[in-house]
Amino acid sequence: MVENNWWQKAVVYQIYPRSFQDSNGDGIGDIQGIIQRLPYLKKLGIQVIWLSPIYQSPNDDNGYDISDYRKILPEFGTMMDVQEMISVAHQLNLKIMMDLVVNHTSDEHQWFQQSRSSRENPYRDYYIWRDPVDGHEPNNWLSDFGGPAWEFDDKTQQYYLHLFSKKQPDLNWENSALRHDIYDTMSWWLAQGVDGFRMDVINLISKQKSLPNDPNVDADNHSSSMTFVANGPKVHEYLQEMNAKVLSQHDIITVGETPGVTTKDAMQYAGFDANELQMIFQFEHTELDNSHQGLGKWSDERFKLVDLKKILSKWQNDLEGKAWNSLYWNNHDRPRVVSRFGNDTDKYRVTSAKMLAMTLHFMQGTPYIYQGEEIGMTNVNWSSISQYQDIDTLNAFDDLVHQQKRVTSEQMMRYVHHSSRDNARTPMQWDNSLNSGFTTGQPWLGVNDNYTTINVAASLTDQQSIFYFYKKLIALRQQMPIITNGHYQVLDIDDEFVYAYRRIARDSQLLIISNFTDRIQTRHYSLNAGAKLLISNYEDDQGDMLRPYESKVYFENVSGYF
Known part of the structure; x- marks a missing residue:
């Protein structure tokens, strides 16, 4: 069973398009930039490219707030560019996996524009609307980006649910018309030639109808209600329906982002006989260095290796023969692995980056490499919060420093240096020219100052570089069945x-x-x-x-x- 599926031997490379390669000098990475760099990815030896969202979006959350699933954000290019990218990738035997964000849309999506226009609109039920309770929010749920998970709409005098930004209203999957619109969109993208989907927070799509209060929220707890909402009552019914109507009709790769899951949950989502997804992303090992002061990910604490081993071993052992693991150290939401679990000093950066790669890539599962990981890119260490753009970082800084006054600005900057999502989103470091070869213009987000020494061009000229080490690890996975099924x-x-x-x-x-x-x-x-x-x-x-x-x-x- 293990050896029968191509995606079980594949290695996936994640591209964050905004930060990968700019082709027209506007400071924003784009599809033509990706096309230019496809031969580089072929040289690395990966089999699948996962693209973070490139759809039409007002960019409140850097593309994870989609206003049209079938249009491309103009700053990234056009649908013709995407078709060219898919064609060139396929010529190189590279597959393209799209990011599917269907727990929520942008508040600028036509569905939501219709939904909020009146309580009688046919699209009203595409989202989760509720009356005020005693003049306040319908329940105590908190957004993952801070504050209540409800926003009041003056026109219709009801609240809508948003587990993330208020510009990201949650979809109501109870509505069968909504579900089938989503399945139609997925089928449309597969008809364009894409080879699979990474599904954003997919285990949040089913909410309890009664919308009970989150017992973890009290006056002293300001954490998100995301994990409380996770794994709702109908989530497996919906994913089995999605599988039957769309996924099972194609030979594709699927992975679900699933916060708050156990290995038992994983077997339901990604079990070999579950008829849902092929694998999931779990977060246990990425939360090892969370704060012990109740500040969530905002800390500068160091992980303990024994804890890391226990978590990774549990996932390896519990899923063996029953479900499939995804293997990853970092992504667009997580700090750079060499800064977090390794040692990013000049003396040990290369050695520790290789060590981390080897530790992960010999496990059972499908490995995911985040752009720049293969050259050992590091966290940034900017001195001012004004240099950051991530909405999560900015909201947390304001909340913890200015509103709650739980930490000083100096403490919070240490936590930002350690945990901000912008650590992963600085532009790809291609060479030592201005702006690291990412753009001829002004980059949308600052380039890490160390680009003059840490870059692709330098890596490709050094046979002992991290890049060539990753290339060897990827080749070994293709050559040795024991890595897949041992x-x-x-x-x-x-x-x-x-x-x-x-x-x-x-x-x-x-x-x-x-x-x-x-x-x-x-x-x-x-x-x-x-x-x-x-x-x-x-x-x-x-x-x-x-x-x-x-x-x-x-x-x-x-x-x-x-």
């Missing part, structure tokens, strides 16, 4: 400094060892006489001695591969 076994799970695990097949084994520290560690793991070093981020092998951020993989019973 059993996972963690070793010494309580070791605070070294992450070691095996992948075990009938006639062979892999041993993966990663030192997560900047200190020498000594560890002994048993190997048979025929074991050979398969890949390492150091040029030689010192046996039981593990140098700072050293990572290496041994292959046992290797006669069929060497």
Whole structure:
């Protein structure tokens, strides 16, 4: 079952189009820029490109607020550009996965414009409207971007639900006409030639009809109600319907973003016999360094390796043979992995970035690489909040510093440096020319100052670069079935400094060892006489001695591969 699907051996590369490559000098990445860089992605060796949204949008949340699912935002290009991109990608044997955002739309979408025009409008029921309760919001739900999850509409004297920005009203999936409009749109995109969908917060689409209060919200808790709303009563009914009407009709790749899920939930969403999605994104390992002061992701705390191992091992073991994992360190919503789980100093950035790549890419699942990860791009360290553009960051700064006064501006800037989504959204660093080769104009968001040394051009001229290390890891996944279907076994799970695990097949084994520290560690793991070093981020092998951020993989019973 594991080996029968092409997407189980694929490696996906995520593009955040606004920040990838500008082709016309307006400072904003675009579709023609992506087309220019497709040969680069082919060289890296990936099989699938996931595009963050390129649809028509007022950009309140950088494209995750869609006003027309079948039109392209003009600053990105035209539908003809998209068709050219799909055609060129397919010529290079690259597949295109679109971002599908159907928990909510923009308040500028024609559906919502109609919906808010009157209570009797046929589109009224496309969204979630409720009367005030005692002159206030219908319940206590909080938006993920801060404040109540309800906005009052003067014209019709009701509130509408928005789990994110007030310009992102939630859709009412109880309405069958809405669901079928969404399925029609998905089918339309598949007819254009796209090869799959990444589905934004897809496990939020079903809400309890009674809209009960969130018991986690009180006077001292200002966290989002997103996880309380997750995994609603009809979510599996809706996804099975989507699968039957659209997904099962095509040989495509699907992944759902699913906050607040357990491994048991994952088996319902992505089980081999669930008839819903092929895999999901879970967030447990990306929340390891959340604040212990009740500030959510806003912290500068360091993760604990034992916690990371326990979470990743749980997902590897619980899903084996039952569902499929997605493997990722970072994305457009998460800080740069080398700054977060590695060491982004000049001394250790390259070594620790390779270590993190190796640790993840030998696990079972489909790996996702976020743009710039393959060259070791880092978080930014801007001095002023005015340099940031992410709505989540700006709202949190205002709320925690100015409104609640829970932290000082100096503390909050440390948290922003660690956790802001803009860390992932700075322009791709192509070379050491002005604006890193991203644009000839003024970039929409500042370029990281280290682009003069950390860039694609430098990486491609250095055979020991992070880029070529990723290229090797991707090639190994295509060549060695054990990476796809081998059993996972963690070793010494309580070791605070070294992450070691095996992948075990009938006639062979892999041993993966990663030192997560900047200190020498000594560890002994048993190997048979025929074991050979398969890949390492150091040029030689010192046996039981593990140098700072050293990572290496041994292959046992290797006669069929060497």
